[in-house]
Amino acid sequence: MASFGDKRDTAPPGGITRRAFLKGTGAAIAGSAVFDANLQAAVTSAEAAPNVAVAGPGQVRVLLDVNGAQRALDVAPHATLAEVLRGPLDLTGTKIGCDRGACSACTVWVDRVPVASCMMLAVDVGERKVVTIEGLARGDELHPVQSAFIAHDAIQCGFCTPGMVMSCAALVENNRNPSLEDVKAAISGHLCRCGTYPHVFAATLDAAKAVRG
C-alpha cells in the first residue's frame, strides 16, 4: 500500500500520477525556454532591421487626434490607447473590462473603424483619427444610435454601453439598411453581463431607420 511520501507512481482514481505531473512540468519548462529563444530572436531581428522605428524605453511624445482635437502628450511606449484615453486625456466614457481584447467594452473608432482600444498602443495610432463615445454626438444632438438606446432602454448597468454604441453607430453609418443578422455580427464581440442584447438589436435597427430618414 502506498503511504505518505511513497515514491511509487500511484494516483487516485481520475487523478494525475506523479510521473504525468513531472512530464507536464518538464514540458512547461521546455516551453518557457522556447519562448525565451523566440523573444531573443525577435529582439535581435528588431535591432538588426534598418528601417524599424523603435519607441522607448522612456516616454514617447505622441500627437493624437481625438474627437477632432489635437492632443500632444508623452506616453509610455507600452501604454494602450484605452489607458491614454482614460488617463491623461480624462475621457472615461471608454471602459476597460478585460484589458485583453475579449469584451469590446473599450471600443472606439480609429479612422471610423471600431477598434478595441485596449489592444492598440497609443504610439501606434499615428495620424489616424480617434473618436470616443464623448465625440459621437454633434453638440447637443445625440447620434441616432444614442437616442435609440435611450428610447429602447438598451442600458442596464451601462458598463458595456459606450463600446456597444460605438460599434452599432459604425454599423449604421456604413450600412443604412442592416438586417438583424448584421446587427448581431456588429456586436458579436461585445459582452453584456446584464443581457441587454434584444434591446440593443431593436435600438440599432430603429437607429438605422432614423439615419435613412
Ligand code: FES
Ligand atoms: S477592455 Fe478591451 S476588449 Fe475588453
Ligand code: FES
Ligand atoms: S448593460 Fe451592464 S454589462 Fe451591458
